[in-house]
Amino acid sequence: MITEQDFFFSENEVKTVNEDLYNRLELLIRSTEAMARSLYQSVYLIDYYKKGFLFVSDNPSFLCGRTAKEVQEMGYSFYMSNVPEEDQKMLVEINSNGFKFYEDKITSEDKYRCYITYDFHLINQSGKKVLVNHKLTPVQMTPDGRIWIALCVVSLSSKKKAGNVEFHIQGIPRYWSYSFESHRWKPQEKVELKPEEKQVLTLSSQGYTMNEIADKMCRSVDSVKFYRRNLFERLEVKNITEALSYSAIYKLL
Structure with missing residues (x-):
């Protein structure tokens, strides 16, 4: 059975953050809240030091019938309650291999320009599975290049099934897709429209x-x-x- 601790490992561990730095996060939270008001997507912030959610918007597509405050207080246990077990295992693998790729392959200059996107199911308040797209990008990092705060955007997926894992760096003509068969990242060329x-x-x-x-x-x-x-x-x-x-x-x- 998947637990909250399965989402945390050496590659995404943040060992210490000065409390003074938390006092400076108010502007980030207020800016994220303002951005969420102008979007149809759900937005939330992950805190990898405290291993929870720093902020959750009240857009309904991510909340599964709960309030934003309830989801924020639940943190990662929200996934245990509202994501099917097979998708929970997929999320743990994406988390693990995504952070390993980020730490091993991405230069410090590119780390702020990265985002990862994938699709998984949420179980809504009526018990039905809804496929959503989830994008994650760093917004605050530690001096040694670890992600401390990540911005996540959730919207309805246009795909037919879960997975579709891709790692992007803004401004370059390629990306990487993840294979659950080989458990490897494969480079892909982006489409250029006429x-x-x-x-x-x-x-x-x-x-x-x-x-x-x-x-x-x-x-x-x-x-x-x-x-x-x-x-x-x-x-x-x-x-x-x-x-x-x-x-x-x-x-x-």
């Missing part, structure tokens, strides 16, 4: 119809359909909603 594909995506996100997009691009409807079809194939998605979600995750626009 100008027409970006325009189709941008106009679609603004709610324009196919005919309206064709008019704005000064192209035929068949040309727009061609751009969309190629876009779907390159991104390996089935519709424009999935394409927009993919583009947001990979920052293609």
